[in-house]
Amino acid sequence: MALLLRNARFIDPQVGLDEVCDMLIRDGRIVEVGHDLDMPKGVERDLSGKVVVPGLVDIHVHLRDPGYEYKEDIASGTRAAAHGGFTDICCMANTRPVVDDGAIVSYIVQRAKEVGKCRVHVAGACTKGLKGETLAEMGDMVARGAVAFTDDGRGVQGAGMMRRAMDYAAQFDRVVMSHCQDEDIVGAGQVNEGVASTRLGLQGWPAAGEEIQIQRDIEIARLTGCPLHIQHLTTAHGIDIVRRAKAEGIAVTCEVTPHHMFLTEDDIGDDYNTNLKVNPPLRTKEDAQALIDAVADGTVDCIVTDHAPHADFEKDREFEEAPFGMTGIETSLGLVLTHLVRPGIISWNRMIELMAVNPRAILRLEPVRFEPGSVADLTVIDPDVGWTVSCDDFLSKANNSGFIGAELTGRATDVYVAGYSTMEDGAIIESH
Amino acid sequence: MAFNHRNLIDITEYSADDLMLMLRTAERFRSVNERRVKKLPTLRGYTVVNMFNEPSTRTRSSFEIAEKRLSCDTLNFGGSSTSTVKGESLTDTVRTLCSYKIDLIVVRDKHAGVPRKVADVSGVHVIDAGDGKHQHPTQALLDLYTIWQKFGHIEGLNVGIVGDINHSRVCGSLIPALRTLGAHVTIVAPATLRPARPEVLGVEHATARLDEALPDLDVVYMLRIQRERLEGAPYPSLREYNMLYGLTEEREKLMRPDAIVCHPGPINRGVELDSFMADHPERSAILDQVYAGVLVRMAAMYLLLGGSDDGLTA
Numbered sequence: 001m002a003l004l005l006r007n008a009r010f011i012d013p014q015v016g017l018d019e020v021c022d023m024l025i026r027d028g029r030i031v032e033v034g035h036d037l038d039m040p041k042g043v044e045r046d047l048s049g050k051v052v053v054p055g056l057v058d059i060h061v062h063l064r065d066p067g068y069e070y071k072e073d074i075a076s077g078t079r080a081a082a083h084g085g086f087t088d089i090c091c092m093a094n095t096r097p098v099v100d101d102g103a104i105v106s107y108i109v110q111r112a113k114e115v116g117k118c119r120v121h122v123a124g125a126c127t128k129g130l131k132g133e134t135l136a137e138m139g140d141m142v143a144r145g146a147v148a149f150t151d152d153g154r155g156v157q158g159a160g161m162m163r164r165a166m167d168y169a170a171q172f173d174r175v176v177m178s179h180c181q182d183e184d185i186v187g188a189g190q191v192n193e194g195v196a197s198t199r200l201g202l203q204g205w206p207a208a209g210e211e212i213q214i215q216r217d218i219e220i221a222r223l224t225g226c227p228l229h230i231q232h233l234t235t236a237h238g239i240d241i242v243r244r245a246k247a248e249g250i251a252v253t254c255e256v257t258p259h260h261m262f263l264t265e266d267d268i269g270d271d272y273n274t275n276l277k278v279n280p281p282l283r284t285k286e287d288a289q290a291l292i293d294a295v296a297d298g299t300v301d302c303i304v305t306d307h308a309p310h311a312d313f314e315k316d317r318e319f320e321e322a323p324f325g326m327t328g329i330e331t332s333l334g335l336v337l338t339h340l341v342r343p344g345i346i347s348w349n350r351m352i353e354l355m356a357v358n359p360r361a362i363l364r365l366e367p368v369r370f371e372p373g374s375v376a377d378l379t380v381i382d383p384d385v386g387w388t389v390s391c392d393d394f395l396s397k398a399n400n401s402g403f404i405g406a407e408l409t410g411r412a413t414d415v416y417v418a419g420y421s422t423m424e425d426g427a428i429i430e431s432h
Numbered sequence: 433m434a435f436n437h438r439n440l441i442d443i444t445e446y447s448a449d450d451l452m453l454m455l456r457t458a459e460r461f462r463s464v465n466e467r468r469v470k471k472l473p474t475l476r477g478y479t480v481v482n483m484f485n486e487p488s489t490r491t492r493s494s495f496e497i498a499e500k501r502l503s504c505d506t507l508n509f510g511g512s513s514t515s516t517v518k519g520e521s522l523t524d525t526v527r528t529l530c531s532y533k534i535d536l537i538v539v540r541d542k543h544a545g546v547p548r549k550v551a552d553v554s555g556v557h558v559i560d561a562g563d564g565k566h567q568h569p570t571q572a573l574l575d576l577y578t579i580w581q582k583f584g585h586i587e588g589l590n591v592g593i594v595g596d597i598n599h600s601r602v603c604g605s606l607i608p609a610l611r612t613l614g615a616h617v618t619i620v621a622p623a624t625l626r627p628a629r630p631e632v633l634g635v636e637h638a639t640a641r642l643d644e645a646l647p648d649l650d651v652v653y654m655l656r657i658q659r660e661r662l663e664g665a666p667y668p669s670l671r672e673y674n675m676l677y678g679l680t681e682e683r684e685k686l687m688r689p690d691a692i693v694c695h696p697g698p699i700n701r702g703v704e705l706d707s708f709m710a711d712h713p714e715r716s717a718i719l720d721q722v723y724a725g726v727l728v729r730m731a732a733m734y735l736l737l738g739g740s741d742d743g744l745t746a
Binding site for chain 2: 193319
């Protein structure tokens with residue numbers, strides 16, 4: 001099947017492309033990018049006014065399947081991902097059962113093929129049951145398609161265990177992704193330790209509880225040579241630690257979320273909005289600004305959502321009893337366009353590096369480049385459309401967004417995975 | 433003077449005028465409590481629910497007495513009978529209570545923020561009777577009343593609060609209220625017992641040295657130390673706590689001649705407070721605080737349920 005996309009602004013920093021032109025796609029791959037292209041037969045679409053970028057990738061998503069399908073499942077989570085403009089996601093291992101052996105990886109891979117609306121890459125656990133005691137069967141998981149390892153949601157508490165995980169993972173050329181949270185310091189921390197914890201009378205979750213493990217894991221990366229990826233980094237000092245490690249040449253990358261950039265501890269009012277209870281917690285406005293600066297200066301490698309769906313009844317609780325996490329996969333692109341690209345804090349090129357190029361590189365995925373032969377995974381963006389974040393608009397099962405009511409400009413309208421549309425004009429395409 | 437609060441949840445929403453109206457209204461209820469028939473028909477026909485989701489004896493008793501003296505109908509809801517024990521959500525519990533057509537809920541809960549949620553869900557008047565480590569506004573009011581009665585004013589007084597500030601909901605209300613009324617607040621505690629940012633509450637001075645702070649204080653407010661848990665305790669032993677932070681007979685000599693001692697109760701004798709100080713006939717205001725609790729709770733319910741400054745008939 002052939003597809004001709006006409007009159008869009010195609011941007012790909014990997015090949016130095018940024019111009020209004022056409023793209024011809026056949027059998028899932030890009031055939032030609034140029035002006036006034038012709039196609040004998042096939043589907044032609046006029047994308048005037050749209051921006052087309054390499055398909056967006058979110059490498060930090062909780063699909064909740066298997067085990068917590070009432071929060072989200074592979075069908076709903078991948079539809080939400082497509083709706084948010086993503087062609088690829090990487091799902092975390094804290095399901096029930098935990099993704100700690102090959103069979104569960106196979107289940108997710110197979111299920112995503114059957115009901116998914118985007119490519120689903122699986123992160124396996126570092127340790128069995130996320131317990132931090134024994135290594136998970138990484139080799140078996142790699143054989144079934146796992147792309148990375150992480151005990152996300154909790155983190156590997158023991159330094160010795162983390163060292164074993166990274167030593168062992170290194171043989172597979174897979175990144176170990178670290179959720180940095182020293183439980184001994186953080187304890188039952190609920191919100192950032194400081195103004196929020198004092199004002200709200202809640203137990204504090206100190207910045208040091210994160211930074212100690214960032215530094216620890218960088219030292220273990222130095223020791224083992226295993227590539228390290230710091231997940232959902234939230235503090236100014238944490239960014240400095242990573243910046244210094246990168247300058248030393250250590251193989252470390254890091255990610256930040258929109259909510260840690262665009263919300264702060266001050267947004268948690270005396271209504272104790274549990275949608276703003278996230279782990280790590282919302283930090284100070286100085287921290288948020290440091291993350292934005294690091295996104296602009298190149299220290300941050302990618303923007304992820306940590307999409308963490310929960311049922312309404314779980315979030316409609318006392319703050320201390322509510323689970324951590326907010327959704328994000330349907331708001332991420334709009335937030336980044338509105339708060340970073342439109343004001344000129346980052347360029348379109350930088351946005352594409354953060355949300356498409358670098359995430360693929362971190363997971364060792366095949367690159368998507370706007371040149372002949374590349375796989376045709378594309379995200380089409382209307383950069384000027386204004387919209388309001390609303391639960392009614394979500395395809396996720398969950399409503400626990402921290403951005404309900406936010407006025408945004410720009411969103412994905414169409415998504416192509418291997419040349420097939422998963423979304424057209426904002427509507428999910430259920431069959432071809 | 434206009435009093436336009438629906439709830440008593442966050443004391444920082446109360447202006448100095450609001451707070452003084454509360455105290456003056458409490459003062460007018462004093463005579464009721466000192467005659468033979470201690471009852472007013474003022475709130476007859478109103479239904480008040482005491483929703484105590486964690487154990488409380490003193491605060492609950494004080495509210496019940498206040499309610500009875502104002503002639504409300506009351507329902508005690510909570511303790512081991514709470515629906516939450518059976519897995520019902522707070523929202524569902526509150527909706528159920530509201531179906532009884534009630535007028536005011538007094539809420540005590542171990543979780544911060546619950547009174548606000550109860551108010552949002554119920555739409556009826558809510559008084560926070562202590563929520564987690566957050567606030568305890570009626571305790572603050574009874575403390576203010578006691579201090580006001582002793583000194584005749586609050587502005588300009590130096591109040592020192594000694595002990596576990598970090599886990600104290602009393603401090604979450606008392607410190608901001610003292611500042612609203614122009615008092616100065618010092619906290620005395622090691623860093624293990626202090627909140628991360630005491631200045632957010634209005635603390636002007638924080639020290640770990642009680643002996644240095646005492647000579648400047650008009651009010652020495654001793655907090656109860658939690659003696660239950662030892663593992664992870666923020667102090668090495670009760671003995672050392674008493675040595676460094678206990679108000680002992682020896683330390684009494686450092687106090688100003690007219691300085692008073694307050695304590696929210698219950699007291700740990702020999703730990704934060706020696707008996708000499710707890711029972712000191714001139715300095716100890718502890719039982720005055722308990723009495724004030726009834727007065728300010730009567731005042732709070734009276735004002736929230738639509739009583740006006742000048743409508744009080746005793």
